[in-house]
Amino acid sequence: MSEMIRIDKLLCEMQIGSRREIKEYAKKGRIKVNESVVKNTDLKVNPEVDKVFVDNRKIEFARFEYFMMNKPQGVISATKDEKDMTVVDLIKDNLRGDLFPVGRLDKDTEGLMVITNDGEMAHRILSPAKHISKTYFAKIDGVVTEEDVMKFSKGITLLDGTVTKPASLVILKTDGNTSEIEVKIYEGKYHQIKRMFAACGKHVIYLKRLAMGGLMLDDSLKTGEYRRMTDEELKRMTEETGSIHQ
Ligand code: URA
DSSP: OOOOEEHHHHHHHTTSOOHHHHHHHHHTTOEEETTEEOOOTTOEEOTTTOOEEETTEEOOOOSOOEEEEEEOTTOBSSSOOSSSOBHHHHOOSOSOSOOEESSOOOTTOEEEEEEESOHHHHHHHHOGGGOOOEEEEEEEESOOOHHHHHHHHHOOBOTTSOBOOOOEEEEEEEOSSEEEEEEEESSOOTTHHHHHHHTTTOEEEEEEEEEETTEEOOTTSOTTOEEEOOHHHHHHHHHHHTOSOO
């Protein structure tokens, strides 16, 4: 369903300028809606029907944007940071300026990160009530045993006494010194995977998120690469979380 939106709000959201700048552009006759020059920025337009131009350049409108990224190590999952590069800084072809990452990965964790401006969807993905699983691949310093698998399946008591929900742990391979595993958790406590292994006396040396619910990291994305999510992926996410958009 298309909603009417003020022309200055639309242009602001599409990062064309501040409200004040847009008022100036309008005064100078630089803004057109369909065939007409618009001098009054109170005007409401229907972004799905009306064509908006600034200096004769057509402005594309997106109410929501959704990106999937293979987050690299060394980049933080935040919007802005004084010191470090953020996942939002890595996105270059966004239309909107209000993107944020859905949830957190540690600075040294790689893998699936959803970046959007859809707060409602983010909330639903992260809501404990939705039980959206998160699947990780990890390399562990130490030999992961069937006893660890059992402990994970019952829920682990972390070193600070916090108890996690049951998680499924699969040992992929182990060579006597290190192990490769896949683990699925249903919550998102701070440093959860690292702390679960620490509670078993083991250290995570590499961690990568592979999936969030049914949304799988596109394995053609190299670390640091991203792409827009497909309609199919959005539909699946919507079905899983019950999001009202799309
Ligand atoms: N668990 C962790 O320990 N770190 C992450 O980044 C994600 C899950």
